[in-house]
Amino acid sequence: EVHLVQSGGGLVQPGGSLRLSCDASGFIFNTYFMHWVRQAPGEGLVWVSRINDDGTSTRYADSVKGRFTISRDNAQNTVHLYMNSLRVEDTAVYYCARAVRIGATFYFDYWGLGTLVTVSS
């Protein structure tokens, strides 16, 4: 059974940094792209970032480009999201998601439970 267990998150001041982690199990981790999606309080889903199966290619939403870094450790079946220069508007629940690739597009067939990041002074 597929499991995505998230950790990290919490309260951080504007300008601060945080690392989110997502531990995967129940599937062959190094054959799937992994993504992060966030949801601000009371708002909709917003895609944040993705990393390919071997970790050599990454992509970011314009709103986080240059501040967030996605990485993965295929030996540990873990994907991370390093968040720097955090802003109040980064406050959200962050979900990691497993992606199934169809050509140039993806759908997310399994999601973590989410972890709350609060950026506030």
Added chain:
Amino acid sequence: SYGLTQPPSVSVSPGQTATITCSGDPIPKKYAHWYQQKSGQAPVLVIYEDTKRPSGIPERISGSTSGTMATLTISGAQVEDEADYYCCSTDTSGNHIFGGGTKLTVL
């Protein structure tokens, strides 16, 4: 950049058919996928590749596309179908975009 437009809310009585639309330029070129999110929970995939249903999703939930619009249909909606529903696709830049979400009320 492209956007996906959904109605903010849809309301039906139990047993009626609920229809949620998602319109935008990516729809004819890239697949649409749909996610259900119940209050306080993580999203769940309910339709992928426009029309396909993952195992465990009830047959009353179906998807279709026509032109620049994707549609999620819940035939014989039940109280447990109350949730927010999001469509998702990919724009020409390869970025993943979600619709704004539709709150389905069944009462």
